[in-house]
Amino acid sequence: MYRLIACDLDETLLNSERKVSAGDVEAIRKFGELGGKFVLATGRGYASVAGTLEEIGLLGKEKEYVISFNGGAITENKGNRLIHFDGISFALAQQLFARGLQYDVCIHVYTKEVVHVHRLFDGERDYISGRMEIEEFFEDNLDFLKGQDIVKVLYVNTDPDYLRRIEEDLRDITGDVDVSYSSNRYIEFNHKGVTKGAGLLRLAELLGIPREETIAVGDNFNDLSMIRDAGLGVGVQNAVEGIRGDCDYITEATHDENAIAEVIEKFVLKA
Numbered sequence: 001m002y003r004l005i006a007c008d009l010d011e012t013l014l015n016s017e018r019k020v021s022a023g024d025v026e027a028i029r030k031f032g033e034l035g036g037k038f039v040l041a042t043g044r045g046y047a048s049v050a051g052t053l054e055e056i057g058l059l060g061k062e063k064e065y066v067i068s069f070n071g072g073a074i075t076e077n078k079g080n081r082l083i084h085f086d087g088i089s090f091a092l093a094q095q096l097f098a099r100g101l102q103y104d105v106c107i108h109v110y111t112k113e114v115v116h117v118h119r120l121f122d123g124e125r126d127y128i129s130g131r132m133e134i135e136e137f138f139e140d141n142l143d144f145l146k147g148q149d150i151v152k153v154l155y156v157n158t159d160p161d162y163l164r165r166i167e168e169d170l171r172d173i174t175g176d177v178d179v180s181y182s183s184n185r186y187i188e189f190n191h192k193g194v195t196k197g198a199g200l201l202r203l204a205e206l207l208g209i210p211r212e213e214t215i216a217v218g219d220n221f222n223d224l225s226m227i228r229d230a231g232l233g234v235g236v237q238n239a240v241e242g243i244r245g246d247c248d249y250i251t252e253a254t255h256d257e258n259a260i261a262e263v264i265e266k267f268v269l270k271a
Helices: 022-033 046-055 090-100 122-128 160-172 196-207 221-229 259-269
Strands: 004-007 037-041 065-068 073-076 081-085 106-111 115-118 135-137 150-156 177-182 186-191 214-218 232-235
Touching (some): 004 196, 022 037, 022 259, 037 046, 046 065, 073 196, 081 196, 090 106, 090 160, 160 177, 196 214, 196 221, 214 221
Parallel strands (some): 004 214, 037 065, 214 232
Antiparallel strands (some): 065 073, 150 186
């Protein structure tokens, strides 16, 4: 039996209203009753997923977990207990920020608790509204963050081809960086080796669950590592074309049509 499901949030578990459907909630509950671990795997921080955890009945639960910051952190839900963290150095964050100022991008800098945003524009403000809390800043450096743990930096532009060109330009400083893409608007910079896939395998090892008994579900490029690393890699019907070839299964349902319930019913309950 599959015993661990790692699931992306935006455009995967969350529907267009940024909620979890009743059908998905019920399927997740049944999976938990069988002893399964349903784990949110997100590029966002742990603090931003409390509402979703409450919806699916896992908020504050002992021996239930969240993989956040694209695998940069693993947290137990009870007491928000951090059991793994891997961020980037302040020097690298400062370098990525300085280089980002040369491009037409909004810049996010993540610490453990706060997402600091530079050059916030209305489209990005609307997109993140209801997803996470941010603090806008206007300084042309990151000196105000010295001494803090920095998780990652990301750039925002709604032209994916433009972001790909930026990745090429930055190859001189990204040798120790894992680069990923999400939501068709973000290029993300984590520490080398920090991926959702690595987070999934780390958590599975901690729980004594073989890789073969894990499922990963996602829709975008920052989900690709866990889709490849899991025992069963699943893309939802609305997944971007570039990851579909790596999926073992594509759901018939989109994120608006109980895709997670489809996965649980097909591969756990009926099995």
